[in-house]
Amino acid sequence: FVPLMLQSEKPGIIVNTGSKQGLTNVPGNPAYNAAKGSIRLITEQLQHELRSKPDCKISAHLFIPGFVNTNLAYNYFRELKGDDFDPEKDVPWSEEKPASGAWNSSQAIDFLFDALQEKPSRFYILCPDNDVTTQMDYKRLRWYLDDILVRDLPLSRWHPDYKDAFAVYMKEEEGGFD
Numbered sequence: 001f002v003p004l005m006l007q008s009e010k011p012g013i014i015v016n017t018g019s020k021q022g023l024t025n026v027p028g029n030p031a032y033n034a035a036k037g038s039i040r041l042i043t044e045q046l047q048h049e050l051r052s053k054p055d056c057k058i059s060a061h062l063f064i065p066g067f068v069n070t071n072l073a074y075n076y077f078r079e080l081k082g083d084d085f086d087p088e089k090d091v092p093w094s095e096e097k098p099a100s101g102a103w104n105s106s107q108a109i110d111f112l113f114d115a116l117q118e119k120p121s122r123f124y125i126l127c128p129d130n131d132v133t134t135q136m137d138y139k140r141l142r143w144y145l146d147d148i149l150v151r152d153l154p155l156s157r158w159h160p161d162y163k164d165a166f167a168v169y170m171k172e173e174e175g176g177f178d
Contacts, residue, residue, distance in 0.1 A: 002014065002046070002058070005058050006053070006056070006058060009057065010057065011057040011058070012057065012058045012059075013058065013059050013060070013061060013116070014043075014046065014058065014059070014060045014061070015060075015061045015062075015063050015112065015116075015125075016039050016042070016043040016046075016060070016061070016062055016063065017039070017063045017065065018036045018037075018039045018040045018043070018062050018063065018064045019032070019033075019036035019039075019064065019065065020064055020065075020066055020126075020132075020137065020140075021033045021036055022035070022036025022037040022038075022039060022040050022064075023037070023040065023064065023141060023144070024140055024141065024144045025037070025144075025154070025155060027155055027158055039062070040062055040064075043060050043061070043062045044062070044123075046060040047059065047060040047061075047123055059120070059121070060123070061116065061122065061123055061125055062123060062124055062125065063112050063125045063127065064124060064125060064126045064127060065103075065108045065111075065127040065129070066102075066103065066127055066128055066129030066131075066132050066137075067099065067101050067102035067103070067129045067130075067131065067132070068102055068103050068104070068105055068107075068108045068129070069093055069094065069095050069098040069099060069102045069103070069104050069105065070094070070095060070105060071094050071095055071096075073091050073092055073093060073094060074087065074091045074094040074096075077090040077091055078090075100130060101129060101130045101131035101132075102129055102130060102131075103127075103128075103129045103130060108127055111125075111127045111128075112125055112127065115127075136170065139169065139170055140157075140170075143156075143157055143166060143169060144157075
């Protein structure tokens with residue numbers, strides 16, 4: 001669809017949905033993390049290509065929501081369990097049975113639209129949820145980068161030698177993220 005959008009010469013935007021897990025690689029679901037990380041990489045490349053085209057009126061953006069109540073778990077367990085599927089027992093959260101820390105999908109979409117309206121050139125649209133603030137996300141991302149640049153230890157915030165240091169770090173006041 002991108003070639004057709006370019007051919008039209010009309011303004012447009014492409015929004016791909018990633019995940020915070022595609023940025024910080026939370027343990028426990030490597031396939032999901034890899035898939036969402038790949039979306040990030042592809043979208044970064046797409047935005048680079050689009051901005052490199054003279055007079056291009058199309059931009060790409062990466063939407064990075066936090067925990068959102070969707071029916072992904074419902075659909076996954078329904079398919080996995082077949083006739084033995086019991087939504088009350090098998091589904092930890094869904095749109096109909098929301099988790100308290102998660103936003104509903106309309107909140108996440110409103111955040112996306114507000115972010116694009118506020119700053120149309122914004123590429124990374126990092127969306128909070130009921131449990132994780134934007135400040136917390138920034139700190140987690142900085143810790144993740146320090147795993148690469150300083151500690152040389154992947155996923156250190158879950159490592160026994162660093163778990164307490166990460167907890168202290170998250171409680172520290174830190175500015176400069178505006």
